[in-house]
Amino acid sequence: MAKEITERSQDYAQWYNDLVIRAGLADYSAVRGCMVIKPYGFAIWERMRDALDTKFKATGHQNAYFPLFIPKSFFSKEAAHVDGFAKECAVVTHYRLRNGADGQIEVDPQAKLEEELIVRPTSETIIWNSYRDWIQSYRDLPLLINQWANVVRWEMRTRLFLRTTEFLWQEGHTAHATAEEAIHETKQMLDVYADFAEQWMAMPVIKGVKTEQERFAGAVDTYCIEALMQDGKALQAGTSHFLGQNFAKAFDVQFANAQGGREYVWATSWGVSTRLMGALIMAHSDDQGLVLPPMLAPVQVVVVPIYKGADTISVLRDACQKLVHECQAVGLRVELDAEDNARPGWKFAHHELRGVPVRIAVGMRDLENGTVELARRDLQTKTTVSRDGIALVCQQLMNEIQETLFNKALDFRRSMTFEVDNWEDFQRRIEAGGLVAAHWDGSGATETAIKEATKATIRCIPLDQKSEAGSCIYSGQPSQGRVLFAKAY
RNA sequence: CGGGGUGUAGCGUAGCCCGGUAUCGCGCCUGCUUUGGGAGCAGGAGGCCGUCAGUUCGAAUCUGGCCACCCCGACCA
Known part of the structure; x- marks a missing residue:
């Protein structure tokens, strides 16, 4: 047995923490909820970043960089968006310190900002404010931009890599002339993520659509890739959103079409974060420590x-x-x-x-x-x-190991995926962990009731969902296909 | 924000009940011997015992406040 690492069977959460610390991936920092990514951990992230960046470029995207700070007023322009993020925003209110009476440094009350700045939890608003100026004509479209950045979400409870107050990610923000094209982009980037997860991380994922409740704040549709971790909990590893014209309307981004008319543009956004590090760790590692797929291992x-x-x-x-x-x-x-x-x-x-x-x-x-x-x-x-x-x-x-890891993870997921048709089995299965494919009547009320009863959420409606008549696991109402339930990170 | 922990050397800990400036292991430094699954011996360095206050001749130890971090839950990627 490896010294210094809690065994998975004993305490999975502690095993994960021990691994991150002992393998030298990251450290806790002086700031609550924020982590230090150490060189070895960062080397893995860099490899992920480079692989993804290459894929983004290959699909026609360019990198750019937008500000860390977002004027508060921008945020309120899209109603659902502000609702979704308001509760977890860090806000800059002052821009200067001074020496206080007791010799301590204090915030200078004289230096209050006219308009507070939000530390970005995501950049749709600041980016779409720029896009208004960038887009005039259909000839400016599509606009395919990505940025690598840090973002801040003031989470109540954090976990190394999986959920930290500040994290690193990429966010793609694209603008299109038609809904069809934007939807195509959304799905294309989901495929990019899925390919990356499976080919580079050796982590099988399920592509799907989120329910209305689980949807990104401000999106029309949220697509996702979901992975199953060794403890039977699901992890959302990446998301791709079709934003419709929501942000175009909020920021008045219109273009002249070929016929001379004016239309609002159609948008997407998509992102993966350092959370992928957590996924990678939990997908393959064992009681001896980290197990890295050769394609991402800093040292092979x-x-x-x-x-x-x-x-x-x-x-x-x-x-x-x-x-x-x-x-x-x-x-x-x-x-x-x-x-x-x-x-x-x-x-x-x-x-x-x-x-x-x-x-x-x-x-x-x-x-x-x-x-x-x-x-x-x-x-x-x-x-x-x-x-x-x-x-x-x-x-x-290297090829063999990469393949073995993927197959092992796939076998595991298959052995942990269950079709369930009655409420008692459903509760039992959810409790035991794993993905549960079950019928759902499509209502938010049912979704909420199931969540309250079992703590399981609908991870996604799989894109490859089979059309199958059935009745809702909870309400008994008719359903046309199974959705995936699981407890999730 | 609720519940539960934990704070003593880089890491892990003993000491705390019953006050007298700190134990042991790992790691580190020096030297020698070693090296096919976490080496052995000898010598050595390293501490404002989380923090502030109180009690006391004297506090790691007793009392009170505060802080930090971790875990579980509500919230979220």
Whole structure:
């Protein structure tokens, strides 16, 4: 057992916290609800960011940057939007400090802002205020912008990566001439997220639409990708919104169409955040520590020499260094851990904790036999293999591990997804965890009643929902298809 | 914002009931021996015991206030 990490079976929440801290992903900070993302954690985030950014560019988007501060008056222009976010906004009211009478620094009451500034919880309003000036004609459309930024939502209760007061994310904001085109964009970006989650994070997701209650404040439709965590709770990993003309109308963004008429533009917004880090951690990791998919692992292969007496050190280091170069030559991210201040066993445990997918150990015995010891983090297996061609073997192994992780997560999700047709089974299943596919009558009142009774929410109406006549699990009213219920993060 | 915890060295802790400036382990530094699953020995450094006040000759310990963080819940991504 890994030292310092609570076992999942004992306390899942504590396991998660221990992992984040001990694997060096993040620290608690001096500010409540805010975290410090440490270099190793940030390296993973950077890889996510770069992969997503490439996908955004490939679908025609450009990056830009809008202000952190939003004038309070902007916020109130879209009624649903302000309702959704008002309760969790940080507000800047002053712009200067001064020395107080007791020698303490205090806010200078003279320096009160004429109009308070909201620290952005999301940027629709400040961005659409600019879009009004940017968009005149249908020739300016579509406008496809993304920004990488930090946002602040004053949450009551926070958890490292999963819900922090300040978090990093990207938010795409696009403007289109027609509703069809905007809807297409919304779905396209949902696909981008789903592909990223499955191909890069090795995390299977379900694409779906949110119910009215779960919808983004100000959206016409909210699409989402939902993932199932190891404890049986669902996690919303990304959202893509069709905003209709809500923000265009609120900010008076019109364009001249080809016929010379004036129309409001159609909008989308979409985002994923550092919450994905939490999803990644909970999707694959075990009681030994982090398990990272090779495509996102900052270090894919770690090489550990096994010294035997001082005279072997330089020989082994040279041999390992050569191995490292070979791995680098085929594009692997490889690290040599040749420090003499930790023994092999400690290093093994350490790199397992950090989730490095593959470990190569090389001792004198291997040098004599022309072999190395290869260990897989995901299966916790180790084998002695020929040293020749090891770089290509590792390269191939990366694909295998990536696939194994995805399949394992998919198998898990399948084993935790249940079709349920009566209320008693429903309650039992929800209590036990997992995704429950059940009929729902489509009413918000029923949704609320189910939530109050079981704490389960409708995660989404799956896009691939089968048309199937049934009756609502709760009310018995007719239903045309199953929706997914789960307790969620 | 309610309920429950916790605050003593970088980390984990003992001491607190029954006041006398602090225990042990890990880690760190030096040296030697080691190195195929979290090394051994020897020596060493590191603390305003969360904070403020009170009681006392004397407070980690007793009393009161405050603060911070974590967990569970309501709210949310």
